[in-house]
Amino acid sequence: MSQNPVKAVPIVYTIRGCDACVKLLQKWDAEGVTYDERRVELSQDTLDQARRFGSLVPIVVWPDGTVQQGFGDSLGCFI
Amino acid sequence: MPEATTVVTPARFEQGLSYADFLADAKVNRDKFEKFYNEPALTDDDIAFFKKVTALPGGPAKILALAEDWCGDVYRELPTVVRIAEATGAELRVFRRDENPDIMDEYLLNGKSRAIPVFVFYTKDHRHIAHFLERSAGAHKELAAAIAESSAKLGLPAGTTYATVPEASRSAFVQELIAKITPRFGAWRKEAIREMRTLLSTALNTPDHA
Numbered sequence: 565m566s567q568n569p570v571k572a573v574p575i576v577y578t579i580r581g582c583d584a585c586v587k588l589l590q591k592w593d594a595e596g597v598t599y600d601e602r603r604v605e606l607s608q609d610t611l612d613q614a615r616r617f618g619s620l621v622p623i624v625v626w627p628d629g630t631v632q633q634g635f636g637d638s639l640g641c642f643i
Numbered sequence: 644m645p646e647a648t649t650v651v652t653p654a655r656f657e658q659g660l661s662y663a664d665f666l667a668d669a670k671v672n673r674d675k676f677e678k679f680y681n682e683p684a685l686t687d688d689d690i691a692f693f694k695k696v697t698a699l700p701g702g703p704a705k706i707l708a709l710a711e712d713w714c715g716d717v718y719r720e721l722p723t724v725v726r727i728a729e730a731t732g733a734e735l736r737v738f739r740r741d742e743n744p745d746i747m748d749e750y751l752l753n754g755k756s757r758a759i760p761v762f763v764f765y766t767k768d769h770r771h772i773a774h775f776l777e778r779s780a781g782a783h784k785e786l787a788a789a790i791a792e793s794s795a796k797l798g799l800p801a802g803t804t805y806a807t808v809p810e811a812s813r814s815a816f817v818q819e820l821i822a823k824i825t826p827r828f829g830a831w832r833k834e835a836i837r838e839m840r841t842l843l844s845t846a847l848n849t850p851d852h853a
Binding site: 579580581583604605606607608611618619620630631632633634636637638639641642643 | 670671672711712713714715716740741756757805806813814817818821825
């Protein structure tokens with residue numbers, strides 16, 4: 565019996581009030597990118613997780629471990 | 644900004660949260676707010692200055708803060724304004740930015756950015772005196788210098804801005820930039836106080852000393 569492997573997707577830590585985060589998600593949605601969004605403004609646990617990777621949202625953690633911070637033409641938001 | 648046309652009427656101002664209620668309602672960063680409150684950046688001279696201007700006819704008796712608990716600039720600077728309000732007896736009201744877009748629209752940074760914190764100082768009879776947006780001019784200048792230095796270190800062309808950093812270099816650039824500016828946050832708190840003093844002394848036509 566075969567099982568479909570779970571497809572690894574990027575994790576993206578966001579704040580919905582952050583313009584850079586909104587722009588990144590709009591771009592990904594337009595491109596059909598699948599992602600796992602974790603909103604840091606909603607819980608301290610999620611915020612603390614995000615801080616392990618950086619201090620400027622959006623923070624993207626790619627399946628290979630690569631981390632990116634910020635997006636677009638503005639700095640993003642310090643958390 | 645705003646005088647006759649502002650959405651912040653005296654009645655609206657009274658609808659703002661007390662700092663205690665804002666903090667009680669915060670989902671994140673309560674520890675950060677408490678840390679910066681317990682590490683006040685105000686000197687005795689700063690306190691004396693703010694007390695002096697508050698006592699002036701037409702001095703600041705009310706302070707509006709636009710804030711969100713998730714924002715690093717807010718948890719770094721709002722506790723300073725809380726301390727100012729406590730020392731002077733000014734009434735502080737906190738408005739969440741994302742629940743009050745009409746207020747935010749009156750204080751956009753460079754006419755477009757919803758940058759916070761925003762602190763607005765009013766007279767007792769609710770006349771606008773001055774306002775502070777996001778960070779001091781000194782902090783913005785340091786940020787610009789850090790961008791230029793980070794760019795140079797990575798061998799990017801002179802004049803590279805955050806918006807024009809090549810995608811392949813962006814991650815290293817951001818890490819470099821954060822490493823440069825994070826140690827400056829304490830100094831930025833001092834710069835914010837200095838700028839608020841300048842804004843008030845200029846608006847009230849009084850010397851910037853206690």
